[in-house]
Amino acid sequence: MEICITSLLRDKGFKVTPQRLAIYNMLASTRSHPNAEMIFNELQAMYPTMSLATVYKTMEILREIGLVQVLNAGEDSFRYDAVMTNHPHVRCTECGQVEDVHDINIDAFVDEVSQGTKYQIMGQQFYFHGVCPTCQHKKIN
Amino acid sequence: MEICITSLLRDKGFKVTPQRLAIYNMLASTRSHPNAEMIFNELQAMYPTMSLATVYKTMEILREIGLVQVLNAGEDSFRYDAVMTNHPHVRCTECGQVEDVHDINIDAFVDEVSQGTKYQIMGQQFYFHGVCPTCQHKKIN
DNA sequence: TTTTTACGGAAAATAATTATTGAATAGTTT
DNA sequence: AAACTATTCAATAATTATTTTCCGTAAAAA
Numbered sequence: 077m078e079i080c081i082t083s084l085l086r087d088k089g090f091k092v093t094p095q096r097l098a099i100y101n102m103l104a105s106t107r108s109h110p111n112a113e114m115i116f117n118e119l120q121a122m123y124p125t126m127s128l129a130t131v132y133k134t135m136e137i138l139r140e141i142g143l144v145q146v147l148n149a150g151e152d153s154f155r156y157d158a159v160m161t162n163h164p165h166v167r168c169t170e171c172g173q174v175e176d177v178h179d180i181n182i183d184a185f186v187d188e189v190s191q192g193t194k195y196q197i198m199g200q201q202f203y204f205h206g207v208c209p210t211c212q213h214k215k216i217n
Numbered sequence: 218m219e220i221c222i223t224s225l226l227r228d229k230g231f232k233v234t235p236q237r238l239a240i241y242n243m244l245a246s247t248r249s250h251p252n253a254e255m256i257f258n259e260l261q262a263m264y265p266t267m268s269l270a271t272v273y274k275t276m277e278i279l280r281e282i283g284l285v286q287v288l289n290a291g292e293d294s295f296r297y298d299a300v301m302t303n304h305p306h307v308r309c310t311e312c313g314q315v316e317d318v319h320d321i322n323i324d325a326f327v328d329e330v331s332q333g334t335k336y337q338i339m340g341q342q343f344y345f346h347g348v349c350p351t352c353q354h355k356k357i358n
Numbered sequence: 359t360t361t362t363t364a365c366g367g368a369a370a371a372t373a374a375t376t377a378t379t380g381a382a383t384a385g386t387t388t
Numbered sequence: 389a390a391a392c393t394a395t396t397c398a399a400t401a402a403t404t405a406t407t408t409t410c411c412g413t414a415a416a417a418a
């Protein structure tokens with residue numbers, strides 16, 4: 077794990093710094109799909125001099141070397157995900173949380189689009205929005 | 218058409234203004250999914266006093282009364298679409314154009330996600346990117 | 359260790375979008 | 389038609405996410 081990001085950074089000519097490791101580790105150990113500000117706030121306690129610009133610059137590098145993907149869930153800011161398998165995301169319009177959608181097969185759907193459009197499809201992003209189970213229950217009360 | 222937007226605006230308590238009609242008509246008669254700036258540039262010749270803010274506010278109203286949908290195609294600005302059926306979009310990474318994906322059935326896919334996540338799905342955005350047929354040919358040359 | 363090079367971080371810059379505001383206009387009542 | 393009221397237009401200013409600049413400093417190479 078640690079070895080992986082370290083050597084990946086080095087191989088691509090980037091330096092291995094405490095900030096970069098901290099940002100990646102934080103992202104890899106959460107399921108909350110934070111945006112830049114959430115990451116910044118989370119790390120500020122441990123790294124008091126951490127700046128937002130560092131978060132942005134680091135995310136750009138991590139994206140470039142294929143360690144994180146950038147999520148555009150229709151909000152006013154981007155979220156980040158250290159899980160690199162391309163899976164859909166659902167956002168709850170009530171509480172704002174963003175979750176992964178696992179165990180769903182998108183290949184047939186992608187093929188259909190590829191054939192229908194004649195595009196050479198390189199990738200895709202699927203975003204759903206709705207109300208999560210928890211918030212559905214809250215609404216009833 | 219014209220009657221439709223006029224009465225829709227009136228019914229919801231919005232005034233019918235030349236700017237609003239012009240913006241909607243421009244959007245309804247293009248397939249290019251413009252963003253606010255493109256709409257603004259297009260209409261400035263005919264409506265010299267048109268401002269970007271007017272475009273944004275008008276789009277907000279049109280969205281509210283259900284005449285346009287807002288596309289978040291992962292770019293740095295929003296695009297708009299007067300076609301209200303919820304269809305996927307493909308963006309060409311070479312030339313940047315955004316096209317509709319028609320004649321594809323998404324219901325089964327949405328149902329599957331709904332059951333898998335237990336979310337009450339209210340909507341979704343499917344966003345593909347790749348290389349359009351025209352740019353594929355250009356690359357060969 | 360020394361040298362080289364990239365990095366971190368504060369602050370300023372940028373760009374998309376939103377809010378505010380005063381003048382103009384439409385709608386309504388008299 | 390005049391007076392009154394409410395709404396809209398569109399310029400300006402404000403806001404917010406993200407990027408860039410710049411320079412002392414830390415990491416990697418020699």
